[in-house]
Amino acid sequence: MAQETNNTEKKSQGTGPGTKLLIGEFLNYRRIWLLSFVLTAAFAIIPVIFFAVLDYNLTQRSLENDAEARASRLASNTWRSLAFFLDERKNALNYVVQSNSFEQLENTPQLTEILDFLHESFGGFTDIGIIDATGVQKAYAGPHGLAGRNYKDQQWFKDTMTHGISVSDVFLGFRNVPHISIALRHTTPDNTYFIIRATIEHQLPKILSEVKTSGNGDAFLINARGVLQTPSHYFGNVLEKANIALPLATEQTRTMRITLENRQDLIAAFRHIPDTPFILVVLKSQKEIMSPWHHSQVTLIQYLGISISVVLLWIWAVTTYFVRRLQLLDRKRSKYFHMAEYENKMASIGRLAAGVAHEINNPLAIINEKAGLIKDMAHFKEELKKDTRLLETVDVILASVKRCSRITRQLLSFGRQTQTAPVPLILKSVLDEVLVFLIKEAQLKNIFIDIDVPDDLPQVVGNRGKLQQVLLNIVNNAFAAMPKDGRLSVSAQKTDDPFVRLDIRDSGCGISPENLKHIFEPFFSTKTNQGGTGLGLSITYGLVQELGGRINVESKVNEGTTFIIYLPTTTQKEE
Template identity: 85%
Template structure:
């Protein structure tokens, strides 16, 4: 009996390292462990997978909605540009008929003068004619000799007589060049009806060519029958038939997804242009617009796999822990003590590193002090004074320490501009803080910088960080506009007003006159194909306004550009 009890105690102790219980004699620990592991893993992993799938679908739906919204906004903005273009021509013709009598319009020379005026003011006008109520073109000015032609059976004539206006679809004309025509009905003082009709070279494709569609996008016009009115990247040239399913005519923008024959999906936005036969179509590549989501799929799967692996490993460790012997618990506790000790050691190393970083200025100060002491000693000891290399070496050490301190202070000063209230600023000091970061680029491009900013200038009032950003934007633009061996001139002077005038001139390529009036507009850029966003000068203009100043630009092509900035002084604040 005693031997049997002893054997039973040995079997009871056999859970863990050392002798083990025979499987099935008391408890099937493997089966219990597998059951516990399976249930715990199921309850832990199922919510993770559920939320991962939920996030996956919500993200995709959100990006799809955002892509459709962006296509819709682009279609709305482009529609306004097209509508504005057509309205300008309509208003010009309306002005012509209201400012000239029917007899004046019947004069061929007068009508030819009007045509020349329209060509010079708007461009693209091919001819112009006056059609009476019977459909006969009584007066015509243009290259095709269409005087006397009868249009009573033409659809545009009937539409203009019925509704007062008609904008034609695109047609090729005599020169086989795409044209559109605009016809307006007018009533003379004697109640006679007549129509003024002008043919305009097709400029709509030029407006659409400026629309930026990412990736394999497209922007074009079609009519109600799906015939192209402008060239399309996907569907061919003008007057070719497309197989696009068009939405019903409304005053809202419609979006849908269409599939090309090559299997590519495109997000399409449709907008009917009022009082015209045109339908604007904006196509954006769904694959390109959904690329962030496609990239997030891989990341999501990776994180999900890592999370599940960590959960399974953790569950395996935890469930196994409950079926170990007490000795294993002590071993585990000892292991945790070692881990805590290691983490404490790592924390101490981190504090030590922080202390070293904080105290690194002390040896620099000592170097500076000792180098100065050596220099002083050299002046009093003849044997040291006679060695020029010693003094040169000490000067190099002092110069390096001084340069290191100056660069550190300038960097911290440039990066830590947190004040919001306007404060007095020394313009030359702010300018030096900006140029210190551009000296290397100027040296690489061999750009000569000429600075003429007197120290006697009155202080300007403003925010240092905003003024730094203004100067940095303008100087960066100047560097980009100048070739190798250019010249940047910066000068400042007092004015009769409580302002300081700052001129920043470069010897770059200059700005064409037609672009001068647009350079401060948001998103206007001549370097969009080079990564430009068109926001730099717009932001600069806004910052100058916030500083209480004003900015203007003068430029000549191939000679250079000058930005003139007026900054308020402290005297203006006192007034």
């Protein structure tokens, strides 16, 4: 049997900005859900992402600043160690020249003893020499045999004669070994000058090698011209030119970020060592410094992803719940609207039927009166009494009037079902009242109607109009589902419970299993292209519930459908 099914929610045919949210009678719930989900998710997730990015950047910047501060502290501590080392040796030379005369210092054995004393007391001295005002080395103690060498053209000699003391750049000199010199100018009592000079070859790289730069860090000395004074892990060996931008000389440690040719980022701390040509450079690999942060970054992103997923899942569940509730309420609203419209239509039909019946009753009364008058006259006149054809015609007229009167009474009865309180009803009588309106359609389609309702069946309790509407809807659907020469069977029987079971079986096309479970849902219909609203069976289901009964359906495709209705024989209490 073809069922009335819900005209499911119509889908939007466009996705552009002009697409309306209201389509026909129903809202476009898919778009409402999408807008609600997107807007709610945006308002919930954007602040989370914003603060996560803000926290990420602040933490990263804080770690970078901390890395710069650590590099700066390391450079400050290291330059102090270097400055102390050089000052210590300057003071040692000053002590030597103050406690010995030029003649004593000019004595090579005496000078050798002084060098041994400096080795034992301070260490770090390679050799020591005494140079007169002309630049000639008068005395020398050390491994290179440089006595008699003339240094008047050496830069360190000129600086010492000008400033009184000098610490030289790293240079090769006559010995062809990288070294620095510390020289002091001393004035004798007879106002002549001489210079005491000591050299250091390997101490500065040794001191810097002990600096804890960690990982791929580096610490080295460079002069203002960019020439390496100690070996560098990144820029090469001593006296090689390093391609590095140096800050201006200040009394503060400066930090900056530099990028090598191999795209490696470094944090560099620079410090000019006072009274020397040296600039201390401490380098730290930014990648290694930030590696703990990068591991934390992965964890942060994972937690952020999990948090966003949980938020999205929650928003999806809440949005789906509320949109479904909205859809259900909208369907109920539309259902009740159609039910009210249907009730008004039925009431209008009832009033129309009552009016037609009333108007027909008047001429029927006249016809009945006149036919009765003719029959009475026939009894008084002999010539009419013998006219059998006339008498038979009058009887036919009276029978037809009686039949028309019965039909008009049924119309009036159908149109006046206004009682609200349940009353006892004879099921067979109500069924006859409904079938009288469908008998013509049954005759046109050659549908055979088989009624098996026992006379001793208990009366059912309910509203006559609602029961008529239930039966009318089901029988109408049965007629629509059956082709010509169909068969409609109506049977009723008493049950063990206080109910009467009414079976309405047709030989129609049947209902598929996937549609059968939606048969009583509002607006679900397989006949939408034929004008079906999907409300007939939904209204029928509601009316049966209002009568205190229940309704089931059984169907097989191409075999037919059976509606099973249980109607109460006593008043049922509402739960």
